[in-house]
Amino acid sequence: MIANYPLNTWYVAAFGDELGADGVVARRLLGTHVVLYRRSNGTVVALEDRCVHRAYPLSRGHRDGDLLVCGYHGCVYDGEGRLLRVPSQEYAPSNAAVRAYPVREDGAFVWIWLGDARAADLRPVPNSPWNLDAGYADTRETFRVEANYLLLHEHYLDLTNVFLMYPEAAPPGIEALPQLDEVHVSELSVAYARTLPRATLAEWEAEATGLPAETSCDRVEEGAFVSPGLHAQRYVIIPVEGERAYRLVRLQGFTPETDTATHVFLQLARDYETRRGIVADYLRAMFHRMAARDVEVLEAVQSRLDDDLLPRRDVNVKADRAAVRARRIAQSMVEEEAGLPVFD
Numbered sequence: 344m345i346a347n348y349p350l351n352t353w354y355v356a357a358f359g360d361e362l363g364a365d366g367v368v369a370r371r372l373l374g375t376h377v378v379l380y381r382r383s384n385g386t387v388v389a390l391e392d393r394c395v396h397r398a399y400p401l402s403r404g405h406r407d408g409d410l411l412v413c414g415y416h417g418c419v420y421d422g423e424g425r426l427l428r429v430p431s432q433e434y435a436p437s438n439a440a441v442r443a444y445p446v447r448e449d450g451a452f453v454w455i456w457l458g459d460a461r462a463a464d465l466r467p468v469p470n471s472p473w474n475l476d477a478g479y480a481d482t483r484e485t486f487r488v489e490a491n492y493l494l495l496h497e498h499y500l501d502l503t504n505v506f507l508m509y510p511e512a513a514p515p516g517i518e519a520l521p522q523l524d525e526v527h528v529s530e531l532s533v534a535y536a537r538t539l540p541r542a543t544l545a546e547w548e549a550e551a552t553g554l555p556a557e558t559s560c561d562r563v564e565e566g567a568f569v570s571p572g573l574h575a576q577r578y579v580i581i582p583v584e585g586e587r588a589y590r591l592v593r594l595q596g597f598t599p600e601t602d603t604a605t606h607v608f609l610q611l612a613r614d615y616e617t618r619r620g621i622v623a624d625y626l627r628a629m630f631h632r633m634a635a636r637d638v639e640v641l642e643a644v645q646s647r648l649d650d651d652l653l654p655r656r657d658v659n660v661k662a663d664r665a666a667v668r669a670r671r672i673a674q675s676m677v678e679e680e681a682g683l684p685v686f687d
């Protein structure tokens with residue numbers, strides 16, 4: 344069976360602030376066990392997490408400055424994965440090394456390339472469609488879902504579930520999402536936008552923005568499958584009589600652990616109330632609760648798909664337009680890597 348995720352693309356391996364001066368982070372990414380750490384010059388190292396001697400996980404060893412020492416017999420590796428020393432003999436076998444993977448740190452994320460290393464320089468890391476540098480504050484969270492990564496993309500590309508799953512989050516008086524205004528498809532990405540009917544504020548909107556609950560507002564909701572590894576959403580509240588808009592951006596790195604499990608790296612950034620920790624705590628808690636509910640649903644779907652002996656047989660509706668395009672893009676990337684003819 345061919346995995347349904349492409350290898351030759353950047354995926355998030357960690358948040359930059361997970362990697363400090365000490366310790367390591369171990370993760371299974373695209374089926375490969377990887378150990379990550381930060382060198383004293385600030386650069387990040389990503390190595391195959393398997394000693395060349397007896398396959399002991401290097402992540403269970405310890406750091407010696409910028410070197411990594413295996414916890415079984417003490418073999419020592421540098422940040423390029425080269426075996427430098429074997430404690431029980433004078434010289435290390437020449438050319439012995441674990442794989443070292445290309446990494447890039449950009450904004451909050453550390454990206455990894457697990458495909459053909461020669462192709463890594465040809466593709467830039469995916470970027471948020473919105474500039475988060477200017478005046479945003481953020482919160483971050485990582486979690487794991489026992490579901491295929493495309494189920495996550497599909498889930499967030501069709502937010503018509505919000506009214507059933509999170510009725511408390513919907514603005515008062517709006518009981519269904521309107522059709523998408525537009526779906527923009529490029530070779531490797533899908534983006535959509537939708538305008539909501541004018542309404543006053545939901546409780547969470549009033550709490551987060553500090554606006555009175557009776558403020559009449561327009562809203563624009565946008566989302567994008569930026570790449571197989573990055574999903575972006577933006578929710579903009581525009582008070583009818585206000586002088587500014589209130590933007591909330593949810594970036595999610597989706598990195599397959601395996602075919603049926605995904606790491607999620609959630610960054611929630613807002614350009615309002617940026618100095619108020621209480622607002623950060625409120626939004627973090629609210630989106631954590633929503634993510635937990637999303638996980639429950641997605642794991643139930645994956646479980647049902649796993650139990651079914653027949654091929655997946657979904658009926659698509661209008662709201663699935665963006666999700667269907669995203670699935671096709673990922674599928675064509677996988678087929679191209681496998682050398683199969685690509686049909687669209």
Ligand code: FES
Binds near residue numbers: 418
């Ligand atoms: S398994 Fe790593 S040194 Fe032996």
